[in-house]
Structures are given as structure tokens and as C-alpha cells.
Amino acid sequence: MKNSKLLIAVSGGIDSVVLAHLAKQAGFNFSICHCNFKLRSEESNRDEVFVKELAEKLNVSVYTTYFETEKFAGENKLSIQVAARNLRYQWFYELLEEQKYDYVLTAHNANDNLETFLINLTRGTGLNGLTGIPSINKKTVRPLLQFSREEIQDFALTNEVNWREDSSNSERKYVRNKIRHEVIPVLKQINPNILDVFQNTLTYLNESQEIINNKIQEISKDVLIFDNDIIKIDIEKLKLLENKKAYLHQILNIYNFTEWNDVSNLLTAQSGKQLFSKTHRLIKDRKFLLLTEHKKENSQVYFIDENTKEVSHPINLTLEFCTEIDDNQQSSTIYIDKSKITYPLRLRKWQKGDLFYPTGMTGKKKLSKFFKDEKYSLLEKENTWLLCSENDIIWIIGKRKDRRFLSKKASLSTLKVYLTY
Known part of the structure; x- marks a missing residue:
């Protein structure tokens, strides 16, 4: 790290100021960098001034920003503390990229680690939530995690380091402050060496987590199938494992699921049943649980005008007029009678009530019945694109054609449309 270009997050509090002084000494x-969250009026502004003066004293550059934290929290239905955390880390990583820094250093200490452990414990968590704040997480480094708040304060007093006290740290309305001022003092009465004991406990828990991670990697090779942006969990293979619910939890906990009984019940649910986390979706599909990112439903329509020769989004198509029909090109190509279509053509996803007139059949068929007969999963339905004239289906692209629009023999008005990969 000696040769790295570092960014140190300084609030003005004792921990971050000491970290900056230590970095200077080293x-x-x-x-x-400093965030003004505009939560304490003029006090927040004085913190910013203090940090700027510290940067000048240490002869280093300083970046500052401010956030409308309360507004952001309200709009995103977050607590103030979670909102502030999200805002500052997003900004930190933007700075890293824009200014070409290698790491951002934060001043979390051993007391913060214990507080986080107790917060997670009271909210309910798996082993991951009890292994403490990581000392290195991607490009975030926390060099003071092994030191107590008391040790940091002793250093500051011995070396005449000035800092600012955050008045909100004494308020009891935040869970962390309640634990800091009411719970931990009681634990210290029971065991004055609680922080040392806790550090040993964290070591044991992290070693246990490492064993679990190795086992999960081994199991995942047999149970998981990675199919582009879809992860398939083989239900039958998972059911053969003892403690399958625990394995399911370990596989899925990084995807922000919380209702683990509902996740487990999905193994025996009907196909099409789905659960959502804040970021992902889990779908029961016959033999598999399908895990994908949770994306908003795509109802957008894309138009193709008469002069278009190539389409690259949302699907790759080539359009050209031809005088020959190759009957060997079945699923990836369609030959359309131009006189039977209306421009602009449309690319869209399926809608309730859609029907078409399939080739090789008499009469019409609902698209939902086609999907059912072909045993489409929910994801396959959602990823199917339709080529339409006005709202009539010409082609279930790559799958099935509507006989009403087909060119029966090649002519100058035969439009060849085919998938390009």
C-alpha cells in the first residue's frame, strides 16, 4: 500500500483524523475526502471547514461534497444512516474511478465492529452477518479495525491531535448509539476484556465461514448451472442433500433474499411461482429454481421502417428483399409477402390475449397456449420477441411463423428477415 494512491474518508471525528495523521507519518x-450530509445544520458546515483546514495542515488535497440526505432517505424509503452510507460509498467509488485512486480508507475500529455484530444479531442473521466488518472489501480498506476507540483516543491525546465531536453520537434515537451507550457498557462490566474476547470470536467465526464457503463451492459445481445471466438450481440434486435449506440459504444470501421459509417452500411450489428480493428474482420452473436480476417489465415497442436493413437492438435481425426462398432455413428465417404487412413493423414482447395462425395448422392459437404446449419457462416467455404488423403477430422470432404473412413464392416483394448472431 506504500506505493498506492489512497483516498482517506475523514468526517472530522477522532478515528478518521487519527487515520489521516498516521498515513502522513507513514x-x-x-x-x-469529506461528505457533508447536511443533518446537523451549522455543525455539519463547521466539520467541513475543519477537514479542509486539516488537509491544508497535512499538505494534501481534499475533496468535499454534500448530500440532501433526508430527502434521499425519504424518496428511497431508507433510514437516515443507511441513506448516508449508500450516498458516501457511491461517491467514494466515483472518486476512485475519476481521479485514479487505488483504495479508499475508512476509519472503522474494533468498537464499530462489535456494534455491527450486535446490530446484526438483534435483527437476525446468518453466519455471514456475524463475521464482522471486512478489513478489505474490494477497494475499501479499514486499517484501524484491530484498534479500540480507547487506543485511538490515547494516540490522539499523546500526539496532540485535534478532532471534532459529532453531537449526534450521544443521541439514543439510532440503534447503533443505543448499543454503544447502553449495551456495551454492561458487557464491559461483565467482562472488561470484551473487545479482546470478541476479536477471538470473530477469528473463529471467520474460519468457520471459510469452511462453509469451501463446501458451498464444492456443492455448487453439482447443483448450479450458469446459463448466460440465469443461474439454475437443480431441485432434485438439492433435495438429495441433508440440510438443503441451509445450503439454499448459503447459495442465495448474497442476492438479498430475507424470507427463507418462502424460499425453501419454493422447492415444492407450482411452476411459475416466484419470489423477489430488492435486486433479484427466484422462479420455480419444473426441475429448477431460476435466479435472475430483478428487472422492470419491458413493455417497450421498437419500430422498423421500410428502409431498415439491419436491427441490432433489442435483437439482431437482417432484412432484405430476395428472389429465392430457401426451404432449409426454417426457424431462423422468415419470408414475408410485403403486400400483406403494414409499416412500420414492430418488435415487442407478448401480451395477454395475443394469438396467431401457426404454420402447419388450421385455425388460430393463443400465444399463451403455444407457450404452454412448448413448455416455456416464465423467463423464456419474457425473453421471446415478436415481429408484428400493427398488432398482428408475423413471427415468434426464431420459433414459429404466422401463415397469413408468408410469401408463397419468391418475387420482388418477398422480404427475407433472418436472425443474425
Whole structure:
């Protein structure tokens, strides 16, 4: 890290100020960054001034920004603390990329680690939530995690380091402050060495988590299938495992699911049943659970005018007039009678009530019945594109054609449309 370009997050509090002084003593190449969350009126502004003066004293550059934190929290239905965390880390990583820094350093200490452990414990968590704040997480580094708040304060007093006290740290309305001022003092009465004991416990828990991670990697090779942006969980293979619910939890916990009984019940649910986390969706599909990112439903329509020769989004198509029909090109190509269509053509997803007139059949068929007969999964239905004239289906692209629009023999008005990969 000596040769790295570092960004140190400084709030003005004792921990971050000491971290900046230590980095200066060690001769690190670093700059300071500071967030003004505008939560404490003039006090927040004075913190910003203090940090700027600290940067000048240490002869390093400083980046500052401010956030409308309460507004952001309200709009996104977040607590103030979660909103502030999301805002600052997003900004940190933007700075890293824009200014070409290698790491951002934050001043979390051993007390913060214990507080986080107790917060997660009271809310309910798996082993992952009890292994503490990681000392290195991607490009975030926390060098002070092994030191207590008392040790950091001793250093500050010994070396005449000035800092600012955050008045909100004494308020009891935040869960962390309640634990800091009411719970941990009781634990210290029971065991004055609680922080040392806790560090040992974290070591054991992290070692246990490592064993679990190795086992999950081994199981995943047999149970998981990676299919582009879909992860398939083989239900029958999962059911053969003892403690299948625990394995399911370990596989899925990084995808923000929380209702684990509902996740487990999905193994025996009807096909099409689905659950959502904040970021992902889990779908029961006959032999598999399908895991995908949770994306908003795509109801957009894309238009193709008469002069278009190539389409690259949302699907790759080539359009050209031809004088020959190749009967060997079945699923990937369609020959359309131009006189039977209306421009612009449309690319869209399926809608309730859609029907078409399939080749090789008499009469019409609902698209929903076609999907059922072909045993389409919910994801396959959602990923199917339709080529339409006005709202009539010409082609279930790559799958089935509507006989009403087909060119029976090649002519100058035969439009060849085919998939390009």
C-alpha cells in the first residue's frame, strides 16, 4: 500500500483524523475526502471547514461534497444512516474511478465492529452477518479495525491531535448509539476484556465461514448451472442433500433474499411461482429454481421502417428483399409477402390475449397456449420477441411463423428477415 494512491474518508471525528495523521507519518500518497450530509445544520458546515483546514495542515488535497440526505432517505424509503452510507460509498467509488485512486480508507475500529455484530444479531442473521466488518472489501480498506476507540483516543491525546465531536453520537434515537451507550457498557462490566474476547470470536467465526464457503463451492459445481445471466438450481440434486435449506440459504444470501421459509417452500411450489428480493428474482420452473436480476417489465415497442436493413437492438435481425426462398432455413428465417404487412413493423414482447395462425395448422392459437404446449419457462416467455404488423403477430422470432404473412413464392416483394448472431 506504500506505493498506492489512497483516498482517506475523514468526517472530522477522532478515528478518521487519527487515520489521516498516521498515513502522513507513514509517508503514504493520499488525499482526503469529506461528505457533508447536511443533518446537523451549522455543525455539519463547521466539520467541513475543519477537514479542509486539516488537509491544508497535512499538505494534501481534499475533496468535499454534500448530500440532501433526508430527502434521499425519504424518496428511497431508507433510514437516515443507511441513506448516508449508500450516498458516501457511491461517491467514494466515483472518486476512485475519476481521479485514479487505488483504495479508499475508512476509519472503522474494533468498537464499530462489535456494534455491527450486535446490530446484526438483534435483527437476525446468518453466519455471514456475524463475521464482522471486512478489513478489505474490494477497494475499501479499514486499517484501524484491530484498534479500540480507547487506543485511538490515547494516540490522539499523546500526539496532540485535534478532532471534532459529532453531537449526534450521544443521541439514543439510532440503534447503533443505543448499543454503544447502553449495551456495551454492561458487557464491559461483565467482562472488561470484551473487545479482546470478541476479536477471538470473530477469528473463529471467520474460519468457520471459510469452511462453509469451501463446501458451498464444492456443492455448487453439482447443483448450479450458469446459463448466460440465469443461474439454475437443480431441485432434485438439492433435495438429495441433508440440510438443503441451509445450503439454499448459503447459495442465495448474497442476492438479498430475507424470507427463507418462502424460499425453501419454493422447492415444492407450482411452476411459475416466484419470489423477489430488492435486486433479484427466484422462479420455480419444473426441475429448477431460476435466479435472475430483478428487472422492470419491458413493455417497450421498437419500430422498423421500410428502409431498415439491419436491427441490432433489442435483437439482431437482417432484412432484405430476395428472389429465392430457401426451404432449409426454417426457424431462423422468415419470408414475408410485403403486400400483406403494414409499416412500420414492430418488435415487442407478448401480451395477454395475443394469438396467431401457426404454420402447419388450421385455425388460430393463443400465444399463451403455444407457450404452454412448448413448455416455456416464465423467463423464456419474457425473453421471446415478436415481429408484428400493427398488432398482428408475423413471427415468434426464431420459433414459429404466422401463415397469413408468408410469401408463397419468391418475387420482388418477398422480404427475407433472418436472425443474425
